[in-house]
Amino acid sequence: MSRMILRRMLQIVPLLFVISVISFALVKLSPGDPVKMFVTPNMHPEDVERIRRSLGLNLPIYEQYFRWLGQIVHGNLGYSLQNSQPVLGQILQRLPATIGLMGTALAATLIIAIPLGLVAAKYENTWIDRLLNMISYISISIPVFWFGILLIEFFSVKLNWLPSLGMQTIGENSFVDLAQHAILPVTTLTFQGCGAYYRYVRSNTLSEIRKSYVEFGHAKGLSIWKLLWSHILKNVMLPVITLLGMSLPTLISGAYITESVFSWPGLGLLSVDAIFSLDYPIIMAMTLFSGLMLILGNLFADMTYQFVDPRIRK
Structure with missing residues (x-):
């Protein structure tokens, strides 16, 4: 397994390079001009061109890319075009809010979807199964x-039971207030995620129930619930691990739409604001972070496979 991990780690750099090239080209080819954020109605055209030169936007696209890449290699994600603040500082500032929201929603999704998928498979074609479907x-x-x-x-x-927007009430720093603000966005994300996880668990449980080892367990006198939780669930978890690995980028990048609807001050809202204002440094930084987390998520899934299913280890 160590060789597999080493091989996958060596692939991260070229993969991120390809992601950065494609993302940078798409961002630069998108319509709009970020210089317009600095332009006032009475500004002289020479001043506008001076701003463009100061931002390096007058250079050819390949020169802009390699200049940006050189900064990334030295650990500098650049400065926001919108507020002139360091991009890395803004990401680190909003990262806890996104991890808290997405982590809670993901945990709630797994806690709800996995048992419901097992129950639906156990009572296949009954009113319980139809209702859950x-x-x-x-x-x-x-x-x-x-x-x-x-x-x-x-x-x-x-x-008027719960607050609708934001992460905390102004002047209030208690955990209760934070939890009240998080209930609605967590519920939204959990409801959205449960459908996919539930379908995977139910489908794979139905396939496993019909296999010979389950019949052998019945012959030994094991109850169906004992078989579901002790034996079938281990095999059912493989596709769930795949979904979990694919969901890892959202744990860092956040849910763009949900954070925008609830004005949750996380990385998703930061990315949406950057897209609308054509804030290239933030857009590129979030794209790289998402790509990196997707690669690490796939690596996490492959490593977890080997612990869940010994056959893969061999």
Whole structure:
């Protein structure tokens, strides 16, 4: 396994290089001009051109790329075009909010979806299975922004039970206040994620139930619940681990739409603001972070496979 890990680690650098080239080209080819953020109605064209030169936007695209790449190699992610603050500092400042939100939602998703998938497979074609399937279809199909707005309208506007926006009330730093603000965005993300995880768990559980080792367990007198939790679940977890590895980038980059709907001050909201203002340094930094986490997530999934299924280890 150590050779596999070493080989995958050596692939990170060329993969990130390819990601950076493609992302930088797409960002530069996108419509819009970031210099317009600094332009005032009475500004002289020479002043506009001076700003463009100071930002390095007058250089050919390949020179801009290698200049940016040289800064990245030296650990400098650059400065935001919008507020002139270091990009790395802004990312580190908002990272805890995103990890807290996404980590809580991911844990809640696994806690809810895995047992429900096992229960649905156990009671296949019964009213329980049909009800859970209908809810999972709704979860997969419903737009996440619409569901978030629906929660705000019902629980915040009409019932006035929960705050609708932000992470904390101004002047209030208690954990209770933070938890109240997190309930609606966590619920939105959990409801969205449960559908996919539930479908994978249910489908693979149905496949495992029909295998010979389950019949052998029945012959030994083991109950179906004992087989589900002690034997079948281990094999069912393989596709769940794959989804978990693919979800790792969102743990760092955040949920763009959800954070925007609830004004959650995380990296997702930072990225959305950067996209609308054409803040290239932040966009590129978040793209690299997302690519890196996706690569590490796949590595995490491959490593976890070998602990869950000894056959893969061989």
